[in-house]
Amino acid sequence: MGASIDEIAARACVSRQTIYNHYREKETLFIAVVADVTARANAAVFAAFAAFPDRPEKLREDLIAFAVNLNRNCLYNQDGKFLRKLIQSEASRYPHLFEAWREQGPCKIGTALGAIFARLHHQGLLKVPDCDVAARQFTALTNADLQMTTLFGETPTELEIEVAARQGVDMFLRGYGAHTC
Template sequence: MSPDRFPLRGHTAKRQSILDAAAAVFCREGFAGANIDLVAAEAGVARQTVYNHHGDKEKLFAAVVNDITERCNARAFSVLSTFPDNPKDLEAELTVFAMRLNKGFIMGREGRFLAKLIHAEGERHPELFEAWRRDGPGRVWSALAARFARLAFAGHLDIDDPDLAARQFMALVNVDLHIPWLFGETPNDEELSASAARAVRTFLRAYGRKREDANATLEEAQSA
């Protein structure tokens, strides 16, 4: 009698292997086009095993969505925890952060899978993505917004609406990745980095303290 009542350890390994394969197949072929035989083959497992673990195609799909959502959220918060709270060089550090966002979250395996699943099936299975909608963008954006608000409070940024700023930051970071993303292409590190730099530069032109700096300089000049 092993300490954990869970059947086997190979059991859960196969379970995860099936989930991974199913995610890839659903993502490539869509729900209707996904073939259980293909999932089984790609997971290195008999078809019957797929049915043993997740009784149904629908249930399998739901399991995949839950699994991917969870892992994707974990990844997002892991990247979020590297936000530059005490920046020496705000532009440089925000750029590195945006780059991590690109690589680890948006262009990462889980991120791409989840996004494609939502695009393809979100309209048809809204209940499945309810959890994502609640805990995904909502939580991530407001966490990011909190970080921006803190930067603004510390005098590094000039932000009226931190939530809006956070959403716009994400959108700007995505600008040059969207088209390649659509066709399954993966920009190299240099391109990702350049894209992040462009996004951050524009973001800081909008929300940096340059205007107040200019005013400060103006006041100095006037008082001189």
């Protein structure tokens, strides 16, 4: 939100009036940008969800591959990094601007991931009393070791993403694996 309308218009190769005709004010433009990037990011996330097998034969390996795919192609790609940086820098000043992002991003994704875990629970592969909590915990566990890297604007290496996925999935399965009492 730090850029002026003149800077935005120059970067877009349009007039200032064109920006105002389409968006009326800078805040409306900002909301449109967040919505567009969130939609692109969600497309990648839901493609990763669709790639998860309906009936996994090797649950641990499938969950690790899923976590790697999700982190590499969704959370730590260009759109994911842009959203994270934007939210970190602007959310405290403009919390109302991120309501749509929360609803269309994390809430929607958490519900879809919870549905995958519900299916795995009904197949007897997991014991999940609360699928929404399990979805948040899975995401937290498979990202925990990557947070410090991204906090400083860096992109995790392939090895870091794989190790984080493996360790997070192993911990997740200790808590929710079907063999657990």
